[in-house]
Amino acid sequence: MSEKKIHTQELKVSGDKLLSQIKELVRKGNIRRIIIKNEDGKTLIDIPLTLGVVGALLAPQLAAIGAIAALVTHSTIVFEKVDE
Numbered sequence: 303m304s305e306k307k308i309h310t311q312e313l314k315v316s317g318d319k320l321l322s323q324i325k326e327l328v329r330k331g332n333i334r335r336i337i338i339k340n341e342d343g344k345t346l347i348d349i350p351l352t353l354g355v356v357g358a359l360l361a362p363q364l365a366a367i368g369a370i371a372a373l374v375t376h377s378t379i380v381f382e383k384v385d386e
Contacts, residue, residue, distance in 0.1 A: 306384050306385070307384070307385045308334060308382050308383070308384055308385075309382070309383055309385065310380060310381070310382050310383075311380070311381055311383060312378055312379065312380050313378065313379045313381075314376065314377075314378050314379075315376075315377060315378075315379060316375065316376055316377075317371045317372070317373070317374045317375050317376065317377060318371065320338070320367060320370065320371040320374070320377055320379070321364065321367050321368050321371050323379060324336060324338075324364070324367055324379065325364070327379070327381055328351070328360065332383050332384045332385070333351055333381050333382065333383055333384075334350070334351060334381075334382040334383070334384055335348065335349065335350050335351060335381065335382040336348075336349045336351065336379060336380070336381045337349075337379070337380040337381070338367065338370060338377055338378070338379055338380075339377060339378045339380065340374055340376075340377055340378075341374070341375070341376050341377070343378070346370050346374070346377070347363075347366060347367065347370060349363050
């Protein structure tokens with residue numbers, strides 16, 4: 303039986319790159335959760351992702367991320383990644 307390992311990574315991005323970076327992370331796969339924090343470290347949105355979340359199911363979250371990107375100048379993306 304294989305054991306899955308989960309580790310957390312952080313990326314600091316500017317507001318105009320936020321949405322494109324999130325889309326890239328989701329496209330690469332193996333992401334379990336995405337958390338977006340503002341410059342002060344306050345969590346703005348926490349999105350749990352399941353293996354089946356793609357396309358239209360992710361659209362509402364992407365719209366929310368787009369709205370956040372318009373409001374923040376710098377943010378941190380924290381994501382949990384699964385290594386098998």
